[in-house]
Amino acid sequence: xxxxxxxxxxxxxxxxxxxxxxxxxxxxxxxxxxxxxxxxxxxxxxxxxxxxxxxxxxxxxxxxxxxxxxxxxxxxxxxxxxxxxxxxxxxxxxxxxxxxxxxxxxxxxxxxxxxxxxxxxxxxxxxxxxxxxxxxxxxxxxxxxxxxxxxxxxxxxxxxxxxxxxxxxxxxxxxxxxxxxxxxxxxxxxxxxxxxxxxxxxxxxxxxxxxxxxxxxxxxxxxxxxxxxxxxxxxxxxxxxxxxxxxxxxxxxxxxxxxxxxxxxxxxxxxxxxxxxxxxxxxxxxxxxxxxxxxxxxxxxxxxxxxxxxxxxxxxxxxxxxxxxxxxxxxxxxxxxxxxxxxxxxxxxxxxxxxxxxxxxxxxxxxxxxxxxxxxxxxxxxxxxxxxxxxxxxxxxxxxxxxxxxxxxxxxxxxxxxxxxxxxxxxxxxxxxxxxxxxxxxxxxxxxxxxxxxxxxxxxxxxxxxxxxxxxxx
Amino acid sequence: xxxxxxxxxxxxxxxxxxxxxxxxxxxxxxxxxxxxxxxxxxxxxxxxxxxxxxxxxxxxxxxxxxxxxxxxxxxxxxxxxxxxxxxxxxxxxxxxxxxxxxxxxxxxxxxxxxxxxxxxxxxxxxxxxxxxxxxxxxxxxxxxxxxxxxxxxxxxxxxxxxxxxxxxxxxxxxxxxxxxxxxxxxxxxxxxxxxxxxxxxxxxxxxxxxxxxxxxxxxxxxxxxxxxxxxxxxxxxxxxxxxxxxxxxxxxxxxxxxxxxxxxxxxxxxxxxxxxxxxxxxxxxxxxxxxxxxxxxxxxxxxxxxxxxxxxxxxxxxxxxxxxxxxxxxxxxxxxxxxxxxxxxxxxxxxxxxxxxxxxxxxxxxxxxxxxxxxxxxxxxxxxxxxxxxxxxxxxxxxxxxxxxxxxxxxxxxxxxxxxxxxxxxxxxxxxxxxxxxxxxxxxxxxxxxxxxxxxxxxxxxxxxxxxxxxxxx
Numbered sequence: 001x002x003x004x005x006x007x008x009x010x011x012x013x014x015x016x017x018x019x020x021x022x023x024x025x026x027x028x029x030x031x032x033x034x035x036x037x038x039x040x041x042x043x044x045x046x047x048x049x050x051x052x053x054x055x056x057x058x059x060x061x062x063x064x065x066x067x068x069x070x071x072x073x074x075x076x077x078x079x080x081x082x083x084x085x086x087x088x089x090x091x092x093x094x095x096x097x098x099x100x101x102x103x104x105x106x107x108x109x110x111x112x113x114x115x116x117x118x119x120x121x122x123x124x125x126x127x128x129x130x131x132x133x134x135x136x137x138x139x140x141x142x143x144x145x146x147x148x149x150x151x152x153x154x155x156x157x158x159x160x161x162x163x164x165x166x167x168x169x170x171x172x173x174x175x176x177x178x179x180x181x182x183x184x185x186x187x188x189x190x191x192x193x194x195x196x197x198x199x200x201x202x203x204x205x206x207x208x209x210x211x212x213x214x215x216x217x218x219x220x221x222x223x224x225x226x227x228x229x230x231x232x233x234x235x236x237x238x239x240x241x242x243x244x245x246x247x248x249x250x251x252x253x254x255x256x257x258x259x260x261x262x263x264x265x266x267x268x269x270x271x272x273x274x275x276x277x278x279x280x281x282x283x284x285x286x287x288x289x290x291x292x293x294x295x296x297x298x299x300x301x302x303x304x305x306x307x308x309x310x311x312x313x314x315x316x317x318x319x320x321x322x323x324x325x326x327x328x329x330x331x332x333x334x335x336x337x338x339x340x341x342x343x344x345x346x347x348x349x350x351x352x353x354x355x356x357x358x359x360x361x362x363x364x365x366x367x368x369x370x371x372x373x374x375x376x377x378x379x380x381x382x383x384x385x386x387x388x389x390x391x392x393x394x395x396x397x398x399x400x401x402x403x404x405x406x407x408x409x410x411x412x413x414x415x416x417x418x419x420x421x422x423x424x425x426x427x428x429x430x431x432x433x434x435x436x437x438x439x440x441x442x443x444x445x446x447x448x449x450x451x452x453x454x455x456x457x458x459x460x461x462x463x464x465x466x467x468x469x470x471x472x473x474x
Numbered sequence: 475x476x477x478x479x480x481x482x483x484x485x486x487x488x489x490x491x492x493x494x495x496x497x498x499x500x501x502x503x504x505x506x507x508x509x510x511x512x513x514x515x516x517x518x519x520x521x522x523x524x525x526x527x528x529x530x531x532x533x534x535x536x537x538x539x540x541x542x543x544x545x546x547x548x549x550x551x552x553x554x555x556x557x558x559x560x561x562x563x564x565x566x567x568x569x570x571x572x573x574x575x576x577x578x579x580x581x582x583x584x585x586x587x588x589x590x591x592x593x594x595x596x597x598x599x600x601x602x603x604x605x606x607x608x609x610x611x612x613x614x615x616x617x618x619x620x621x622x623x624x625x626x627x628x629x630x631x632x633x634x635x636x637x638x639x640x641x642x643x644x645x646x647x648x649x650x651x652x653x654x655x656x657x658x659x660x661x662x663x664x665x666x667x668x669x670x671x672x673x674x675x676x677x678x679x680x681x682x683x684x685x686x687x688x689x690x691x692x693x694x695x696x697x698x699x700x701x702x703x704x705x706x707x708x709x710x711x712x713x714x715x716x717x718x719x720x721x722x723x724x725x726x727x728x729x730x731x732x733x734x735x736x737x738x739x740x741x742x743x744x745x746x747x748x749x750x751x752x753x754x755x756x757x758x759x760x761x762x763x764x765x766x767x768x769x770x771x772x773x774x775x776x777x778x779x780x781x782x783x784x785x786x787x788x789x790x791x792x793x794x795x796x797x798x799x800x801x802x803x804x805x806x807x808x809x810x811x812x813x814x815x816x817x818x819x820x821x822x823x824x825x826x827x828x829x830x831x832x833x834x835x836x837x838x839x840x841x842x843x844x845x846x847x848x849x850x851x852x853x854x855x856x857x858x859x860x861x862x863x864x865x866x867x868x869x870x871x872x873x874x875x876x877x878x879x880x881x882x883x884x885x886x887x888x889x890x891x892x893x894x895x896x897x898x899x900x901x902x903x904x905x906x907x908x909x910x911x912x913x914x915x916x917x918x919x920x921x922x923x924x925x926x927x928x929x930x931x932x933x934x935x936x937x938x939x940x941x942x943x944x945x946x947x948x
Contacts, residue, residue, distance in 0.1 A: 249723030459933035
């Protein structure tokens with residue numbers, strides 16, 4: 001990559017207006033990732049307002065061989081949307097492109113620009129009488145463009161799939177600065193290669209997503225939540241099978257939390273009054289969405305939980321009495337992340353494993369880590385319905401958490417990822433690769449897959465100007 | 475492409491055994507497509523029995539620059555799996571690779587080889603206590619490899635999606651003859667580009683699918699079918715919205731049939747006793763799958779149909795009394811295809827349109843065709859729930875059907891496809907491009923999309939040896 005000519009900043013200002021090109025020292029919110037794991041330096045931040053402006057920005061940077069880092073809400077967890085330390089990269093912020101382009105009620109689709117905030121999208125869908133089911137912690141500030149570029153997951157994947165499954169069409173600016181209008185409200189279209197899914201999850205390395213057409217769903221008449229104590233992950237998996245059988249597509253959430261994770265919530269937020277957690281090694285949160293009524297949902301839950309109790313699958317259970325109590329139960333689940341912060345640094349992982357192998361995986365990983373680090377503790381929770389665990393490692397009691405992480409993170413993660421690979425899992429279930437996991441990938445993905453990926457990258461972005469050094473090494 | 479050395483046949487025999495290399499005049503079932511639209515000539519048919527043999531076959535052909543045409547059940551509708559007329563292409567039949575590799579009940583997945591027959595896969599899933607929901611006319615002879623290579627659709631897409639949505643992982647032999655083991659029982663895996671979905675629907679032009687891991691679903695406790703008379707496509711669309719709202723994920727089928735299509739069934743198969751068809755311009759077949767009971771399904775249907783009747787959305791309706799009657803109603807729907815054969819040649823189309831635009835599209839296409847060909851008749855039916863119509867054109871009464879098709883097919887299709895493009899639809903909803911629609915694509919797909927597709931093809935199959943001249947021109 002040649003050193004960028006400073007005139008690129010002026011060229012960009014001519015395209016988007018000087019007020020939409022940011023330079024100087026006040027760019028921290030664009031240059032630093034949400035977790036504070038990476039801090040780069042940008043040549044500038046450019047904020048186009050239209051697809052045409054994005055295309056011209058990409059063309060100008062391609063011509064000058066200046067690399068671009070597309071950025072939405074900058075809430076990613078793998079440092080995939082911040083510039084490197086060179087000071088030579090341009091951050092392409094999509095935040096100004098936040099128009100609602102269309103709602104098509106009969107087609108059950110919505111078309112929005114990339115900078116549309118996820119929560120706003122949920123709200124817009126709701127006001128139109130529909131559900132947009134993508135839901136995750138950062139929804140108040142993440143953008144749908146970023147959600148698609150990273151194929152975001154979240155809490156309702158067991159029913160509705162990841163961001164990929166919610167997307168019917170994209171508008172993308174290619175690495176050459178051409179606009180591909182692949183916006184489509186079609187549920188079936190077999191006219192060639194699946195460009196849409198190639199861009200989804202490519203983390204801004206193959207093109208810049210500028211707009212998307214997304215699926216909407218009917219709003220459920222009622223949602224109900226149960227909180228269940230189970231003795232083991234095996235029983236949680238058995239319960240998951242029963243939930244699929246009894247609730248079918250009504251099953252919209254199936255989360256597990258181990259005792260240590262819930263203990264952290266209880267310790268740091270005692271007012272949340274975590275139920276049942278002292279009884280068993282694991283608790284499960286189950287959500288059902290019902291097209292008929294709350295009474296119908298409750299009936300289904302009662303049938304299932306009675307059967308599970310009779311068969312000795314569960315130790316105890318409560319069903320939320322009302323929406324408020326359901327909300328409180330979800331709030332406990334979501335407070336695990338913050339309780340970890342209160343407790344001090346830990347080593348985080350976002351892995352997936354075939355569901356049938358999860359109990360064995362956890363036993364193996366726990367054992368390997370305990371052998372390497374005596375007294376180590378496991379903050380283990382996640383979306384069991386999708387085979388996705390946030391398998392996080394806390395320092396042994398009495399040991400400085402920050403120092404432990406600084407010293408042992410690499411070794412801890414190596415043990416976790418080796419065990420994941422042994423059980424045919426993924427080292428990044430929903431967070432992506434970005435820069436943080438880049439160097440881990442070659443040990444955990446086949447050389448054939450990596451070679452195919454590199455062929456595609458070279459074909460679509462031959463000068464490697466789009467988010468270089470992310471997903472694939474530069 | 476250089477003229478193939480005859481020794482390639484011997485080389486292939488050394489890999490798969492002489493008995494699995496077929497030559498000579500008796501290759502019609504491999505050389506001719508199901509609809510009899512294309513008849514080529516193969517250098518030979520090679521029938522490998524293992525992934526390793528497929529890899530070595532591909533390597534040998536790549537080295538000799540001999541092109542390969544992958545073939546499953548050879549039931550495709552766009553001449554994508556038969557050789558060209560050169561006599562220089564090798565047909566790679568996957569039919570011998572038909573092993574069941576694994577069923578993982580707790581993970582709700584099944585892994586089979588490419589040559590597994592779709593109906594056998596449904597049966598295997600059923601015996602294991604699950605539903606594999608892909609269902610289409612050719613299921614008795616098509617293979618899952620072919621279903622994935624063409625991203626097959628069928629009758630339950632409204633709930634379960636196309637073949638793409640049912641696939642969690644693939645094993646593929648690349649154009650270089652390497653094996654990519656992307657078999658995965660994972661529901662979440664964000665470790666790089668989506669190779670799986672790139673191969674799905676690529677019609678054998680980017681790689682050879684040798685095995686797949688597929689999603690299984692809980693078996694519904696009951697399925698029920700209703701047959702509804704509606705005055706217009708507008709009302710059919712309104713009813714579809716009501717069905718989504720009332721039945722939610724229980725809605726597993728929503729088919730429309732126009733009066734002329736049902737009249738053909740009545741004329742050629744009077745014993746099927748088509749209900750309600752003389753009352754209104756359209757009939758709708760709705761299927762609900764229920765996790766609870768037939769009584770529950772019936773209750774939901776009755777509620778919905780009563781509401782629709784009160785609102786004047788439907789003219790009349792019957793709910794099947796039992797499974798046998800439900801089966802009979804589906805049989806009528808499926809008999810449209812054969813009734814068309816009885817009536818004589820017609821011009822077939824497989825298009826999709828955003829659902830909200832379908833009534834307008836049909837009006838516009840009907841008008842344009844009627845203006846061009848007085849008295850022309852429309853066999854219009856399809857999967858309205860997916861926006862997918864089989865919009866077929868029958869010669870005016872009294873005119874020789876075969877002669878009409880021979881003379882006017884191109885013009886008829888041009889009018890249909892131009893109208894499809896005007897309404898942002900797809901000229902191939904579920905059948906693919908193959909060779910038959912190849913020359914239509916450039917007028918109906920953007921130059922940017924085609925250029926991206928060609929970049930990918932060149933990157934993954936630089937010598938153009940995999941199914942050349944399909945999807946993209948050679």
